[in-house]
Amino acid sequence: MKILSDFSNIFKRYDIDLEKVGQAKQISKDPILQSIAKFVVEGDEDGISPAVDEALKTKTPLDIINDALIAGMNEVSRLWEEGVYFLPQVILSSDAMNIGIAKCEKAMGKSMERKGKVVTHTAEGDIHDIGQVIVNALLNANGFEVINLGADVPVDKVVAACKEHRPVMVTGTALMTTTMTAFPKIAHQLKAVGLDIPFICGGGAVCEEYVTSFDLGVYGKEASQAPGMAEDALTGEKWSAMRGKWNG
Amino acid sequence: MNAKERVMAVLNHQKPDRMPCFCANSTVTYEQMEKVQAFWPSGHEKGEDMAKQALAAYTVVGFDAVRVPFCQTFEAEALGCGVKSGGTEGIPGIAHPSPYTLNDTPVFPNDFLSRGRIPELLKAVRILKKELKDEVLIIGGIIGPFTIAGALVDTVPLLKASFKTPEKMRPFLEMGQKAGNMLAKALIEAGADMISCEDMTASPDLIAPKTYRDYEMDYQTAQFEGIRVPKILHICGNVDGIVAWMGQTGAEILSLEPKASAQLAREKCGPDIILMGGVDTATTLFMKDVATVKAGSEESIADGIQMLAPGCAVAPGTPMENLLAMLEVAKAH
Ligand code: B12
Ligand SMILES: [Zn+2]
Numbered sequence: 001m002k003i004l005s006d007f008s009n010i011f012k013r014y015d016i017d018l019e020k021v022g023q024a025k026q027i028s029k030d031p032i033l034q035s036i037a038k039f040v041v042e043g044d045e046d047g048i049s050p051a052v053d054e055a056l057k058t059k060t061p062l063d064i065i066n067d068a069l070i071a072g073m074n075e076v077s078r079l080w081e082e083g084v085y086f087l088p089q090v091i092l093s094s095d096a097m098n099i100g101i102a103k104c105e106k107a108m109g110k111s112m113e114r115k116g117k118v119v120t121h122t123a124e125g126d127i128h129d130i131g132q133v134i135v136n137a138l139l140n141a142n143g144f145e146v147i148n149l150g151a152d153v154p155v156d157k158v159v160a161a162c163k164e165h166r167p168v169m170v171t172g173t174a175l176m177t178t179t180m181t182a183f184p185k186i187a188h189q190l191k192a193v194g195l196d197i198p199f200i201c202g203g204g205a206v207c208e209e210y211v212t213s214f215d216l217g218v219y220g221k222e223a224s225q226a227p228g229m230a231e232d233a234l235t236g237e238k239w240s241a242m243r244g245k246w247n248g
Numbered sequence: 249m250n251a252k253e254r255v256m257a258v259l260n261h262q263k264p265d266r267m268p269c270f271c272a273n274s275t276v277t278y279e280q281m282e283k284v285q286a287f288w289p290s291g292h293e294k295g296e297d298m299a300k301q302a303l304a305a306y307t308v309v310g311f312d313a314v315r316v317p318f319c320q321t322f323e324a325e326a327l328g329c330g331v332k333s334g335g336t337e338g339i340p341g342i343a344h345p346s347p348y349t350l351n352d353t354p355v356f357p358n359d360f361l362s363r364g365r366i367p368e369l370l371k372a373v374r375i376l377k378k379e380l381k382d383e384v385l386i387i388g389g390i391i392g393p394f395t396i397a398g399a400l401v402d403t404v405p406l407l408k409a410s411f412k413t414p415e416k417m418r419p420f421l422e423m424g425q426k427a428g429n430m431l432a433k434a435l436i437e438a439g440a441d442m443i444s445c446e447d448m449t450a451s452p453d454l455i456a457p458k459t460y461r462d463y464e465m466d467y468q469t470a471q472f473e474g475i476r477v478p479k480i481l482h483i484c485g486n487v488d489g490i491v492a493w494m495g496q497t498g499a500e501i502l503s504l505e506p507k508a509s510a511q512l513a514r515e516k517c518g519p520d521i522i523l524m525g526g527v528d529t530a531t532t533l534f535m536k537d538v539a540t541v542k543a544g545s546e547e548s549i550a551d552g553i554q555m556l557a558p559g560c561a562v563a564p565g566t567p568m569e570n571l572l573a574m575l576e577v578a579k580a581h
Contacts, residue, residue, distance in 0.1 A: 043411065086411075087407060087455070088407040088408055091407060125338055130403070130407075177530055177563035178334075178338050179338075205530045207531050207535060209535070
């Protein structure tokens with residue numbers, strides 16, 4: 001047993017009465033896949049690269065992606081939703097997962113097969129992209145191809161990307177009352193060019209009432225809803241039906 | 249009682265003639281800009297227009313305090329960040345890329361107080377002091393260490409570092425601490441009666457409560473050290489997880505969003521702390537009507553709020569009648 005010479009640390013740890021305790025579940029029975037998943041759960045960007053290289057000697061890239069990298073990220077989403085994990089951990093884990101996926105894709109000589117495309121963006125004039133970063137991570141972890149337009153994206157660019165990529169849905173994040181006004185413009189232009197796809201709008205500034213005031217708009221309250229919404233869109237569900245299901 | 253006496257009464261734990269109503273953050277709106285004929289971007293850049301727009305909080309709305317500045321970029325700009333103008337309608341923000349990475353050693357500029365738009369900010373306070381003759385409280389705004397650090401190295405890398413390499417945050421937190429402290433002292437010398445510190449990136453929406461306790465809290469405390477006027481600490485979002493520590497930084501007043509519990513803040517921080525806050529600025533004050541604003545304000549007061557305020561910075565498109573509705577509720581208490 002380690003002998004503690006400094007007790008201050010122990011006491012410090014236990015006064016966090018508002019932090020929840022919880023633990024990551026076991027992700028795979030296979031020790032190699034479990035160890036890869038653990039790098040994702042712990043958000044270890046440095047450790048994951050050599051570990052994936054090692055695993056690729058005995059496992060297929062696809063098994064590593066699905067049963068370790070993505071499975072690990074799903075566990076992270078769960079811990080975040082339960083309030084055990086905090087935002088920085090979700091970002092670290094997502095970065096670790098992406099490093100791992102890139103390695104596996106290189107080994108396959110092609111990109112992993114994705115369910116469908118989703119265009120994501122943060123509104124023009126708005127640099128608050130953390131919500132979008134999480135949405136990207138969760139969509140990625142659920143097998144969607146994310147066309148990430150980043151932050152501060154002009155209306156025309158969003159519409160052009162939708163024309164080019166023909167995504168199953170498009171998302172927007174806005175945290176400012178001065179920037180969310182871009183959403184109805186985007187919806188309008190998408191309709192005008194015949195792209196009748198669900199446009200999920202989220203972010204601190206917007207509320208359900210606002211988003212459902214224009215066609216195509218579906219309100220996204222939590223990033224964790226994004227994969228489920230994308231699944232619906234993938235099956236061809238219309239924005240109006242999705243609104244009924246996800247919004248009040 | 250005049251506006252300033254009203255606020256000071258609450259601070260001295262005496263009974264005011266009615267509940268004070270003002271904001272820890274910006275309250276400028278397009279309607280007020282029209283009324284005082286001073287506009288953006290000049291209100292973010294020139295002392296005269298800044299003072300005019302700040303005055304509107306008192307002369308047009310009727311709040312008990314005025315406040316400068318209206319954005320969160322003054323310290324960051326003086327420390328080397330680029331600023332992206334918001335034009336006539338938007339609020340300036342920090343430009344990309346950030347001036348530092350976490351591996352750099354930042355240097356604090358000797359001429360900090362004469363850099364960027366800080367001289368104009370100080371000029372605005374001097375104008376306000378002359379105009380208001382000590383009858384209305386003047387609030388000088390500073391930014392918390394964590395948020396300044398986020399501007400210096402970019403927010404996402406800072407968030408990652410908070411778990412991975414937290415020690416690397418220290419030089420940047422120290423820069424932020426020093427910048428805010430120096431700016432606060434200069435604002436007081438120019439005539440500010442109160443200092444309000446906004447630390448939006450230190451919100452538990454973004455960082456873990458333990459990051460606040462183990463890192464930010466010490467720098468925040470140091471930033472407030474030696475500031476002889478009352479201090480407001482404003483952190484966005486639901487701060488229930490850190491409110492006990494916010495109460496230990498030396499701030500006399502905590503400014504809370506309605507997502508946070510005033511009752512819990514009272515329990516955790518004791519009887520001396522003053523609590524200000526009120527309805528959500530985006531989803532209620534900006535989006536909803538007078539009745540909803542009034543009901544929300546009453547709810548906040550019932551929760552233990554002592555000075556009614558917008559929960560955070562007022563969105564510039566907020567209708568005047570909603571601000572007045574808030575004030576009306578305060579007047580009835
Ligand atoms: C962090 C922060 C910043 C950081 C941003 C860093 C970054 N890279 O994002 C920095 C310091 C740079 C910053 C700058 C500014 N900020 Co700021 N900032 C915040 C803060 C504290 C947190 C926002 C955040 O990231 N929350 C966490 C994320 C995860 O939440 P979220 O994006 O809403 O996402 C959640 C949901 O909405 C949803 N969601 C989001 N998108 C989507 C999409 C889909 C499909 C789905 C399903 C769900 C979904 O999922 C997420 C949760 O699960 C808020 C206050 C607050 N507590 O909300 C102010 C706030 C957003 N900022 C504000 C302002 C005014 C500014 C500045 C103008 C200030 C300034 N002068 O510096 C600049 C903006 C410049 C610009 N042009 O954009 C205001 C906006 C006011 C308004 N409503 O109009 C706020 C509300 C604070 C306030 N009231 O004053 N800010
Ligand atoms: Zn706030």
